[in-house]
Amino acid sequence: MKGTFPIDKFQEIQTPFYYYDTNVLRQTLKTINEEAGKHPGFEVHYAVKANANPKVLNIICQAGLGADCVSGGEIQAAIKAGFPASKIVYAGVGKSDWEINLGLEKGIFCFNVESIPELEIINELAEKQNKIAQVCFRINPDVGAHTHANITTGLAENKFGIAMRDMESVIEEAAKMKNIKFLGLHFHIGSQILDMGDFEALCNRINELQNQLEAHHIVVKNINVGGGLGIDYNHPNRVPIPDFKDYFDTYAKKLKLRDGQKLHFELGRAVVGQMGSLITKTLYIKQGTAKQFAIVDAGMTDLIRPALYQAYHKIENISSDEPMETYDVVGPICESSDVFAKATDLNKTHRGDLIALRSAGAYGEIMASQYNCRQLPKGYITEDF
Incomplete structure (x- = not known):
């Protein structure tokens, strides 16, 4: 079961960003x-x-x-x-x-x-x-x-x-x-x-x-x-x-x-943990030698917990209902630890699909950094839509 999001409104916003329900x-x-x-x-x-x-x-x-x-x-x-x-x-x-x-x-x-x-x-x-x-x-x-x-x-x-x-x-x-x-x-x-x-x-x-x-x-x-x-x-x-x-x-x-x-x-x-999701956009699907990568525009600079604590966040493709495929979901940061999940199942993912990293309301936006001279992610609440 996936979360419920105002996906049409999300299309108008620069990713990555935090959404607080x-x-x-x-x-x-x-x-x-x-x-x-x-x-x-x-x-x-x-x-x-x-x-x-x-x-x-x-x-x-x-x-x-x-x-x-x-x-x-x-x-x-x-x-x-x-x-x-x-x-x-x-x-x-x-x-x-x-x-x-x-x-x-x-x-x-x-x-x-x-x-x-x-x-x-x-x-x-x-x-x-x-x-x-x-x-x-x-x-x-x-x-x-x-x-x-x-x-x-x-x-x-x-x-x-x-x-x-x-x-x-x-x-x-x-x-x-x-x-x-x-x-x-x-x-x-x-x-x-x-x-x-x-x-x-x-x-x-x-x-x-x-x-x-x-x-x-x-x-x-x-x-x-x-x-x-x-x-x-x-x-x-x-x-x-x-x-x-x-x-x-x-x-x-x-x-x-x-x-x-x-x-x-x-x-x-x-x-606040369960109210928040990090919303990111799929940039590329890359077929590696041994695995398939979904490269998204959010990285460890936006949500550091997976890199810092090996923390798990449920990941959902909120744009697709196609059959499941297995991906490593990774970000654009120049660090090998910039990985959100390995061998995780998502609905078949394409460039432009929106991906939600769930349970990100705590220690997410507040721990974001500007490493690689990246912009800090913005946070939006339900009432903003």
């Missing part, structure tokens, strides 16, 4: 709000790094989600889209002074702090502005996730977060700083996680940490578990919306929240 996006947001809303104290922030298209951000903002940012530029994009500063959290292992100052000036909800040196700089800059910086400490829980090695973030070997053994001393250090207010703990174990057992393991680790802190009379008002919920790249039409019920229920059942404690989530891919 806002009907899917709005239904996804509705489901998130319904399922999270069943649990008091659950607050969802959208991970801006997944897709910062201004029109997409505006729709997400209107749905009432907060914003999870990892750079000053993302804070600016979130503010411009209408997200209230009071619902913005700012993470990142390497925050520059100007970015910290921006967060302080805007009055964001909190900084997710990853080291004592970072905490000291935030305190110093907050003092200069006569501000109180609200902080959560990102703890590395040493919890693995069943996902690609490049997108695990919660193992002891990863660069992210403060080691569990240092947690109490860091909290005690923060208490001595007059321009720091400790709000809670932050975690993030990885991305594209489909096994709820990984989230259960995180819950168990957090439960242990909470007991440990309470034994030392340390109160945690906010727990931020990050995001990580994956999507079904194999069946974008059959499963357009992730199982948010199972996701939120897992935390509700396994995490022992205290009275009045807030639980924050940072969802990115699960919010």
Whole structure:
């Protein structure tokens, strides 16, 4: 089963470009709000790094989600889209002074702090502005996730977060700083996680940490578990919306929240992944010695995930209903890794046919580059047609 696209309108647009189905996006947001809303104290922030298209951000903002940012530029994009500063959290292992100052000036909800040196700089800059910086400490829980090695973030070997053994001393250090207010703990174990057992393991680790802190009379008002919920790249039409019920229920059942404690989530891919497709045009069909190539005008500069992570995206010829043939789908970039798929079946493909690379709403347009002096792909939403 193929996706549904306004193909006639697509013919008028320069390829490659991203198409965002806002009907899917709005239904996804509705489901998130319904399922999270069943649990008091659950607050969802959208991970801006997944897709910062201004029109997409505006729709997400209107749905009432907060914003999870990892750079000053993302804070600016979130503010411009209408997200209230009071619902913005700012993470990142390497925050520059100007970015910290921006967060302080805007009055964001909190900084997710990853080291004592970072905490000291935030305190110093907050003092200069006569501000109180609200902080959560990102703890590395040493919890693995069943996902690609490049997108695990919660193992002891990863660069992210403060080691569990240092947690109490860091909290005690923060208490001595007059321009720091400790709000809670932050975690993030990885991305594209489909096994709820990984989230259960995180819950168990957090439960242990909470007991440990309470034994030392340390109160945690906010727990931020990050995001990580994956999507079904194999069946974008059959499963357009992730199982948010199972996701939120897992935390509700396994995490022992205290009275009045807030639980924050940072969802990115699960919010926008399935709404997006990269639309590209077939340039040539080339018969190689051992295989047939469909050469398209999109490349790794437009969608880097297959080259970077060997990521799979379902590929559809949305112009043809002819019998299936097998192709390697490749781009025009001067790199051998500029391959979207090998030995994939498409309806018989001709020059000029439009090809859709599905499930490209997350980490697609936002990661595009101008390597080979190429133009950046534009992004269009349903309402643009």
